[in-house]
Amino acid sequence: MKKGLEGRPIAMRILIAEDDLTSRKMLSGLLRKKGHTVTETVNGADAWAVMQRPDAPRMAILDWMMPEMDGLTLVRRIRAQPIDQPPYLIMLTAKGTKTDVVAGLDAGADDYLVKPFDAEELWARIGVGKRIVDLQSRLSEKVNALQRALDHVKTLQGIIPICSFCKKIRNDKGYWDQVEEYIGNHSQAEFSHGICPECMRTHYPEYDDDA
Secondary structure, three states: OOEOOOOOEOOOEEEEEOOOHHHHHHHHHHHHHOOOEEEEEOOHHHHHHHHOOOOOOOEEEEEOOOOOOOHHHHHHHHHOOOOOOOOEEEEEEOOOOHHHHHHHHHHOOOEEEEOOOOHHHHHHHHHHHHHHHHHHHHHHHHHHHHHHHHHOOOOOOOOOOEOOOOOOEEOOOOOEEOHHHHHHHHOOOOOOOOOOHHHHHHHOHHHOOOO
16 A cells, blocks of 8 residues: 555545546546545546445545536535535646636635646545545644533533522522532532531531630
8 A cells, every 4th residue: 555755544535426438447547556445437427426335535636627517517516515524526628728727616626636647646545635625634633622511511600599598599480409519510520428517517516626
């Protein structure tokens, strides 16, 4: 398996959307030779179906001119999906003018590769995409971990109505709870009961060493 500069594997699952048989097989062969897992499609509609799956590849190389759905439309549809980790999209096309490049990037492509492409340039661009995908994955994992932590945290906020004498707290339904019951229902705190020195002297003077 091909490894990156730091010794880590760079193999990925990559979608190829290319209607030209020769171009598709050449690109697929190059990617598989480097250890990547490749999914091949011959038109934009099939590629769109693949990218809607829950296990869709995190990287896609898309031809601009394809039957049923062109590359620009495909890119726009992919970008419109509400997903946490968007795929890295490389537009592969014979359209190489500055206007074409701008159009592809504006549609949502992350990178642009002009036919006929150089194999070394392809590896370099895939390497950039792999770093971006890895960064997104790590960031998503941290966000999810933070969200899970927040979901388990309950905080007491605002003004809490407490009785001046018995110290019971009025809950949202108008009932009066013991302090430990109220806090237990509104936080993750747990109580371990004890007796303070003052109460020890008042209620159990016979056991108070300082009495």
